Amino acid sequence: MAIKQDRYDEQEKPRIILIIDDSAADRKIYRRFLTNQDRIAVEILEASSAHAGLEICASAKPDCVILDFRLPDRDGLSLLDDLQTIHPVPVIFITGQPEALLVSEAFRRGVVKYISKDTVTSSSIQEAVYDALDLI
Template sequence: MALRKAVILLVDDSEIDRRIYGRYLRDWADIEVTLIEAPTGKAALEACAEVAPDCILLDYRLPDVDGLELLEQIKRITDAPVILMTGQPAPMMLTHAQSLGIAGYLWKEVLGSARLREAILIALRVGIDAALQRAPERVG
């Protein structure tokens, strides 16, 4: 069964980046994307509590919280797959993020519509697989 709808939480303090990624997401003809934007970590946590996102795009640098700290907090609220995005990749940061269970990693400098779509689709599949593993076995 093909994915037809997705709720995506975009956490990024840059209004320009949110506009660009939002345009990428709205251009998909085969998947109806509901985009929720959060410019701060606080807004992201509130959105996670109010809505059940299918995937979270998380900027590493936010004005009110470190991206890795926010990632830990998000993981306590939701099982949604998280894709970490950054403008300045750092190997130690990436290693730490992987240990926290990110579903993907994107470098903003080379991020385009096709790469964003690929990362989100992979993350959504990871999220579906994890949910299936958590579901109780069906007898019958």
Template sequence: MATILIIDDESGIRYIAKTILSQNPGPEPLTILEASSGSQGLELLTQYHPDLVLLDYRLPDMDGGEWLQQAESLWPTAVLLVSASSELEHIAHQQALIVGTLAKPFKLDKLRITVLDALSRGLRGEVSP
């Protein structure tokens, strides 16, 4: 069973992502955790060691770069970067933990496919160099 941590300050985004991933889990069931801030996400990261993190780059208490820097020393796991920023791809290439990106607003099928693809490539709990 894979564990996914969704970190987004928008409750609607967390709800939609959790609903879509819960309804269509793919080949194995998913445990889905939610955080509304970067600091809450770091707490859940250290407590549950998720296999994959969906990280909103713009959080109220820290930006995604700060979160990634702290996360790398706590539990370096695969991260899908989610953002409405036009610089999404540029940002993603600057961080080792990022295994993919998802631009907001995203299509529901794109979310599901992107998450399942990251999990199926064996990115759970580790990031390849």
């Protein structure tokens, strides 16, 4: 589902953001946070599993991925390598498991930003996406 707000020039190409999270409620919140801003046009794609996320990444070639750690079919860390093989893309890691070793490993595998689910806000997710897209 494409979200295009009329504040944007009709020529502006929306940035494709893929949210991979098994929580429909969390995906809805992230979608709202990203569509309630006026800096960039966005098209939000969603996947509730690693498998679906890989398929969407291969076909849609997103500009940025927001990735949860705990997914029903595999963990986000193991998914990172496959995502980068299919389509190199900036990944923002969001998890409720903010252990130092997990976060460190995520960065080692190429994550560009990390946000704890406990502290995610509209501005933190927007700034993470802007930064990942080199818009800051």
